Amino acid sequence: MTKNNTLTDTVSIALTGSGGAGVVTAGQMLVQAAANAGCYGLMVRSSGPQIRGGESAAYVRLGSDQVDNLGDAFDIMFAVDWLNVERFIAEIPLSENSLVICDAEAGDVPDVITATGAKIAALPLQKTAAETKGGRPNMVGLGILAALIGIADEAVEGTLEKVLGRKGSEAMASSRDCVHAGRELARDISQDGVTLQAQDNDAERWTITGNEMAGLGALRGGVRFVAAYPITPATEVLEWLAPNLAKVGGSLVQAEDELASINMAIGGSFGGIPSLTATSGPGLALMMESFGLALASETPVVIINVMRGGPSTGIPTKSEQSDLNIAVYGMHGDAPHITTAATSVSDCLFTTQWTVHLAEALQCPAIVLTDQSLGQTRAIVNKPADLAFIAKRETMAEGTENYRRYAVTASGVSPMSIPGMADGTYVADGLEHNPRGTPTSQAEDHSDQLDKRQRKLDTYDFGDHWAEILGDGETAIVTWGSCTGPAREACEQAAADGLDVKLISLRLLAPAQTDRFQEAIKGVKRMLVVEQTHSQQFYKYLRAHYDLPDDVKVFNQPGPLPVRPGLVHEQLKSWS
Amino acid sequence: MADTSEAPRLTFRSYKSDYKPVWCPGCGDFSVLNSILKALTELQVKPEDTAIISGIGCSSRIPAYTSVYGFHGVHGRALALASGLKLARPDLTVLATGGDGDGFSIGGNHFMHACRRNVDMTYIVMDNQVYGMTKGQASPTTAPEWEGSKLTPQGTGINPFQPLAIALAAGANFIGRGFAADQNGVAKLITEGVRHPGFSFIQVLSPCVTFRPEQRDWRDIVRPAPVEPTSNLSTAGKRLMGDDGFNTGVLFIGNRPSYVAESGGGTDLAEIEKSFAL
Numbered sequence: 066m067t068k069n070n071t072l073t074d075t076v077s078i079a080l081t082g083s084g085g086a087g088v089v090t091a092g093q094m095l096v097q098a099a100a101n102a103g104c105y106g107l108m109v110r111s112s113g114p115q116i117r118g119g120e121s122a123a124y125v126r127l128g129s130d131q132v133d134n135l136g137d138a139f140d141i142m143f144a145v146d147w148l149n150v151e152r153f154i155a156e157i158p159l160s161e162n163s164l165v166i167c168d169a170e171a172g173d174v175p176d177v178i179t180a181t182g183a184k185i186a187a188l189p190l191q192k193t194a195a196e197t198k199g200g201r202p203n204m205v206g207l208g209i210l211a212a213l214i215g216i217a218d219e220a221v222e223g224t225l226e227k228v229l230g231r232k233g234s235e236a237m238a239s240s241r242d243c244v245h246a247g248r249e250l251a252r253d254i255s256q257d258g259v260t261l262q263a264q265d266n267d268a269e270r271w272t273i274t275g276n277e278m279a280g281l282g283a284l285r286g287g288v289r290f291v292a293a294y295p296i297t298p299a300t301e302v303l304e305w306l307a308p309n310l311a312k313v314g315g316s317l318v319q320a321e322d323e324l325a326s327i328n329m330a331i332g333g334s335f336g337g338i339p340s341l342t343a344t345s346g347p348g349l350a351l352m353m354e355s356f357g358l359a360l361a362s363e364t365p366v367v368i369i370n371v372m373r374g375g376p377s378t379g380i381p382t383k384s385e386q387s388d389l390n391i392a393v394y395g396m397h398g399d400a401p402h403i404t405t406a407a408t409s410v411s412d413c414l415f416t417t418q419w420t421v422h423l424a425e426a427l428q429c430p431a432i433v434l435t436d437q438s439l440g441q442t443r444a445i446v447n448k449p450a451d452l453a454f455i456a457k458r459e460t461m462a463e464g465t466e467n468y469r470r471y472a473v474t475a476s477g478v479s480p481m482s483i484p485g486m487a488d489g490t491y492v493a494d495g496l497e498h499n500p501r502g503t504p505t506s507q508a509e510d511h512s513d514q515l516d517k518r519q520r521k522l523d524t525y526d527f528g529d530h531w532a533e534i535l536g537d538g539e540t541a542i543v544t545w546g547s548c549t550g551p552a553r554e555a556c557e558q559a560a561a562d563g564l565d566v567k568l569i570s571l572r573l574l575a576p577a578q579t580d581r582f583q584e585a586i587k588g589v590k591r592m593l594v595v596e597q598t599h600s601q602q603f604y605k606y607l608r609a610h611y612d613l614p615d616d617v618k619v620f621n622q623p624g625p626l627p628v629r630p631g632l633v634h635e636q637l638k639s640w641s
Numbered sequence: 642m643a644d645t646s647e648a649p650r651l652t653f654r655s656y657k658s659d660y661k662p663v664w665c666p667g668c669g670d671f672s673v674l675n676s677i678l679k680a681l682t683e684l685q686v687k688p689e690d691t692a693i694i695s696g697i698g699c700s701s702r703i704p705a706y707t708s709v710y711g712f713h714g715v716h717g718r719a720l721a722l723a724s725g726l727k728l729a730r731p732d733l734t735v736l737a738t739g740g741d742g743d744g745f746s747i748g749g750n751h752f753m754h755a756c757r758r759n760v761d762m763t764y765i766v767m768d769n770q771v772y773g774m775t776k777g778q779a780s781p782t783t784a785p786e787w788e789g790s791k792l793t794p795q796g797t798g799i800n801p802f803q804p805l806a807i808a809l810a811a812g813a814n815f816i817g818r819g820f821a822a823d824q825n826g827v828a829k830l831i832t833e834g835v836r837h838p839g840f841s842f843i844q845v846l847s848p849c850v851t852f853r854p855e856q857r858d859w860r861d862i863v864r865p866a867p868v869e870p871t872s873n874l875s876t877a878g879k880r881l882m883g884d885d886g887f888n889t890g891v892l893f894i895g896n897r898p899s900y901v902a903e904s905g906g907g908t909d910l911a912e913i914e915k916s917f918a919l
């Protein structure tokens with residue numbers, strides 16, 4: 066292994082190029098080819114400011130086991146050209162152990178690259194591609210990379226077939242020739258420790274993004290009505306749901322804005338249909354007033370919020386965890402509700418499905434937080450198991466007399482009547498109300514209903530899913546969301562130094578699980594908090610709800626750069 | 642609408658709740674409430690298969706005074722909530738109600754898009770050219786020279802919104818105007834609006850006796866429109882742009898099909914999941 070990858074058996078490759086260079090296609094094919102060889106991997110795409118086209122980059126990490134995050138540095142960088150490469154270079158850590166493959170005719174290697182000390186292999190990429198009719202340097206690159214990391218020809222062939230099969234035999238033939246020519250070019254270069262071991266893998270595997278996972282989680286959970294307003298990076302959740310909801314008998318409507326989409330979802334849910342919408346920061350901000358309506362009227366609804374850089378329009382295409390505050394505290398009034406967070410691409414399914422289940426069971430609105438780095442990453446994963454979580458709402462018993470929608474119950478959950486049920490008519494209201502639903506401004510009614518809405522969350526048993534807990538030790542990392550992958554890898558790096566680190570990643574942010582958290586950190590003397598925000602939102606959240614050990618360090622970094630395992634490891638090292 | 646052939650006939654009282662409205666004595670909204678109840682009685686829809694959705698304002702209090710399902714939501718979003726309900730539950734009869742502030746100011750965007758979307762439901766706006774609930778500020782339909790509000794003591798100086806013309810341009814499929822005191826006339830408009838497919842918009846001139854007492858005089862001004870309803874867009878456009886806001890009756894009847902959300906069904910989720918397999 067090179068020093069770039071402490072996680073055993075992974076290889077990290079960055080592909081960059083100007084618009085039309087096809088590096089994203091090549092990256093996708095590389096991941097697919099690795100999958101054909103029985104391996105796993107993921108690809109994160111990064112693009113420039115252009116709406117369409119423009120320079121882009123694909124960050125690929127492959128491994129013999131599931132890969133959840135990017136590594137510390139890239140073993141190989143493949144640059145079709147140098148156009149605007151400085152836009153990406155901060156996202157592509159290189160070292161003297163890295164190999165940079167570029168076109169011999171693309172001009173001088175930029176200083177930012179040579180300064181890293183990486184080995185440079187300038188090869189005739191364009192020239193080789195031009196020798197084939199319709200040939201493209203990205204496919205030459207695919208051949209070079211496949212050869213370097215030891216992916217057999219059949220695995221690449223299968224991918225070409227799958228991706229280009231539809232484009233006809235000419236495109237197939239020229240790509241195949243380029244790949245073979247690339248393999249020839251690769252004979253002259255080498256890179257240590259990047260061999261990907263082919264696996265005999267009979268696990269059922271999927272190629273899927275976090276956004277698709279979230280959409281599927283919604284469907285599996287029983288969501289059958291969705292209202293949508295597009296926003297980067299959440300749009301794919303909605304675009305995946307549109308045709309697939311209809312296939313299972315549900316429906317999706319495109320709303321005029323997020324004020325409408327959240328209200329449409331509330332309307333659908335009032336009609337008894339589990340309902341959802343997906344958005345990102347700016348849209349979430351617009352939805353907040355009506356999210357409170359869902360809460361006060363006890364109408365379940367789920368918002369999937371795929372976080373991007375904020376505030377305001379921020380950095381739409383890049384990840385950040387800075388919507389934590391609005392998701393947990395964003396409503397006016399005393400507003401107990403559910404906020405969950407997915408911990409990996411795969412977990413977008415689990416967390417969404419679980420959250421739909423919780424929202425329906427508790428008749429409470431819920432926010433699922435994912436982020437751009439989970440949502441738009443395509444990964445090879447094992448098919449997620451079927452979960453028992455489905456939407457199940459407690460409804461009014463038939464023959465109920467003198468129905469009271471907001472009856473004060475021991476659990477706080479009151480049986481809900483659904484339009485169509487005789488004897489159950491009521492008016493759902495965002496005005497404070499008495500058990501019948503009549504608006505009231507009396508202190509007693511207010512405190513009864515506040516208590517009831519709080520009690521629903523306080524008495525519910527959220528089980529073990531509130532957090533993912535790994536390992537043991539007097540040192541702990543507490544983190545959440547997409548920082549979980551890098552934090553887990555940092556724990557492995559620390560273990561190699563002989564330091565045992567316990568990892569606690571919270572999946573349930575609200576309601577806070579005080580007893581469970583205190584139990585989980587029993588014996589923990591030092592705590593490292595890891596988050597991707599500028600203002601330490603997660604750390605402050607932890608301080609507000611939990612007793613933390615005296616020795617606490619915070620590693621917080623705003624987007625758009627990903628939290629790298631090695632940076633977290635550095636923090637741990639200073640303790641060991 | 643549900644088949645009620647065997648059920649006993651529902652009466653006006655079957656649609657009325659026992660709550661006493663919070664409105665000022667003499668408020669036009671009392672009459673509109675009666676008209677809605679009359680229309681429901683005429684339509685014979687079951688209370689449990691009917692929902693009235695509203696926002697915030699004096700007029701938005703209506704759902705609680707009926708015995709059907711209701712949602713008293715947030716200010717301005719009644720149409721969005723009602724659209725979601727109707728799209729998710731096409732079997733229900735859905736009405737939305739509210740004021741001119743709720744519908745044309747804070748909810749103006751939803752108004753336009755509800756007309757455009759043409760979901761099969763009926764929207765009744767009690768237009769009193771003022772924000773009643775917040776104690777008398779100018780609304781989008783207030784005349785520019787009205788000086789009765791502390792917030793705009795010189796008058797707003799801006800042109801009033803033309804709800805019917807905008808509804809027409811945006812694509813509403815049924816447009817009518819009534820005067821609150823004409824309870825039977827308004828009830829008839831609502832009945833026709835509910836029966837007509839697509840989005841039906843009914844503006845009811847409903848005096849706010851507290852902040853616009855001069856609106857009591859509307860009774861002397863309103864008149865049935867001197868022409869037959871039209872389904873011709875340009876004829877309707879000319880009439881609506883030309884009228885003084887006091888012609889009542891059905892003013893436009895369109896023939897666009899209602900929008901329904903696409904929903905085929907019949908596919909197993911496992912089948913869908915196969916698309917993710919390597």
Ligand SMILES: Cc1ncc(C[n+]2csc(CCOP(=O)(O)OP(=O)(O)O)c2C)c(N)n1
Nearest residue numbers: 697698699700716740741742743772773774
């Ligand atoms: C978001 C928000 N902004 C402001 C208000 C205050 N508010 C309540 S009702 C209302 C206007 C009501 O006027 P209209 O819709 O014309 O109804 P009316 O009371 O005249 O029947 C306003 C501004 C609110 N409830 N919510």
Ligand code: SF4
Nearest residue numbers: 665668699773849850
């Ligand atoms: S303030 Fe005006 S609109 Fe409101 S109840 Fe009184 S009269 Fe009616």
